[in-house]
Amino acid sequence: MRITVAQLEAFFWTAQLGSAQRAAEHLNLAQPTLSLRLKDLRDALGSDVFERTGRGLRLTPEGRLLLPRVSAIMTELRAIGGQDESRTVAGRVRVGLAEGFAVTCLSPLLAGLQEDHPALQPDWVVSTSTTLESALLRDALDVAVLLNPIGDEQLHLQPLGAQPTSWVVPKSWGQTGPLTPRDLWSQPVFSNPPPSAMHRQISGWFATAGLFPSRLSTCTSVAVIAELVAGGVGAGLLPIPMAQRFLALGQVGLVASDPPVENGRLFICYRTGVNDPKVAAVARSIAQVMRRIDYVDL
Numbered sequence: 001m002r003i004t005v006a007q008l009e010a011f012f013w014t015a016q017l018g019s020a021q022r023a024a025e026h027l028n029l030a031q032p033t034l035s036l037r038l039k040d041l042r043d044a045l046g047s048d049v050f051e052r053t054g055r056g057l058r059l060t061p062e063g064r065l066l067l068p069r070v071s072a073i074m075t076e077l078r079a080i081g082g083q084d085e086s087r088t089v090a091g092r093v094r095v096g097l098a099e100g101f102a103v104t105c106l107s108p109l110l111a112g113l114q115e116d117h118p119a120l121q122p123d124w125v126v127s128t129s130t131t132l133e134s135a136l137l138r139d140a141l142d143v144a145v146l147l148n149p150i151g152d153e154q155l156h157l158q159p160l161g162a163q164p165t166s167w168v169v170p171k172s173w174g175q176t177g178p179l180t181p182r183d184l185w186s187q188p189v190f191s192n193p194p195p196s197a198m199h200r201q202i203s204g205w206f207a208t209a210g211l212f213p214s215r216l217s218t219c220t221s222v223a224v225i226a227e228l229v230a231g232g233v234g235a236g237l238l239p240i241p242m243a244q245r246f247l248a249l250g251q252v253g254l255v256a257s258d259p260p261v262e263n264g265r266l267f268i269c270y271r272t273g274v275n276d277p278k279v280a281a282v283a284r285s286i287a288q289v290m291r292r293i294d295y296v297d298l
Contacts, residue, residue: 001044005077008070010037011049015067016091016278019056026090068275075277090119093278096132096144097124098197099222100239101163101266105145105295112289117281128196128220136269143270143279145286148197156272158283161296162263164240165201166254170232177256181209188234190225193218197264202237208259237261241295266296 013023014034024034042048049063059067097106106124113120125132129146136144136155147163149155167184169175175183185206192198199218206212217234219225226243229236230251246252268283290296 001040003041003044004037007037007041007044008073010034011041011063011066012070012074014038014050014057015059015063018058018092068273071275071277075275089117089277089281091278092121092123093282094140094142095122095124095282096135096141096146097126098129098132098145098147098266099126100198100242101145101147102126103223103226104239104241105289105293108289108293109286112285112292113282116285116288120278120281122282128192128198130196133269136271139271142274142276143268143282146267146269147264148200149267149269150195154272155269156274158268158287160266160268160287160290161298163266163295164297165237165261165263166240166243167235167257167261168226168229168238168243168246168252169235169255170229171251171253172232173253175253175255178258179255180258181206181211184235185209185211185213186215187213188215188217189213190217190219190228190234190236192220192222192225198222198237201262201264205237205257205259205261239264263297
């Protein structure tokens with residue numbers, strides 16, 4: 001039995017939308033017709049490409065291997081037909097954002113995606129980059145913006161630029177800088193837990209003087225760390241755009257340091273070999289929005 005474009009189209013949209021019913025509605029087909037096409041594809045391949053779950057259908061291992069190849073075929077067909085990709089990319093996509101980045105950038109990113117790809121349904125996950133990187137490797141996320149990722153051969157990294165970063169201290173400290181590791185090592189300092197990007201940045205900065213902060217406390221939330229600094233409790237190494245609100249309120253100070261703080265590097269990250277139009281659409285929109293709001297230093 002030969003494989004047809006109609007069968008591949010049924011497979012592609014069922015994979016994108018997670019439901020044969022939603023795929024049939026998208027293609028303006030009766031659901032039995034779409035289900036028959038999926039059955040014929042299964043028979044032609046000799047293996048199941050979907051399995052049932054409590055909430056719909058999910059890809060089998062064979063289906064996951066097939067999806068990138070079918071996605072490439074669908075992309076070529078759209079190009080031949082001259083279709084507007086912004087209207088054809090649809091369905092749920094799991095997007096992770098490093099928290100310090102998300103605090104400032106999630107709102108414009110969401111607006112940009114809604115404008116560029118109105119049929120996309122992003123599920124946002126905000127956490128530390130280390131947690132998000134692990135989720136990508138477990139196939140629990142489709143794409144993420146990571147700060148200083150550890151890196152893995154299974155992941156593709158697309159550079160976005162440098163995230164401006166500074167030591168931020170309570171205004172009540174009266175610190176004018178330049179701040180050295182010896183100045184700060186005995187003061188309360190807040191960080192994400194190891195092996196987070198923030199913890200690696202802080203440890204590396206103190207290590208230049210052979211020191212480690214003696215009063216380091218860890219907190220899983222970058223936003224909460226910013227609130228603690230604004231409340232006068234301790235210092236934090238934070239994205240400058242995130243600290244601007246507290247700076248405008250006169251609660252914190254941005255302090256130059258010696259040695260200078262190395263800005264974090266931001267990357268769009270997804271699994272190597274993925275050829276999913278949703279992932280490509282999200283990555284493209286993120287890059288465009290970053291240029292538009294001038295968030296990163298290139």
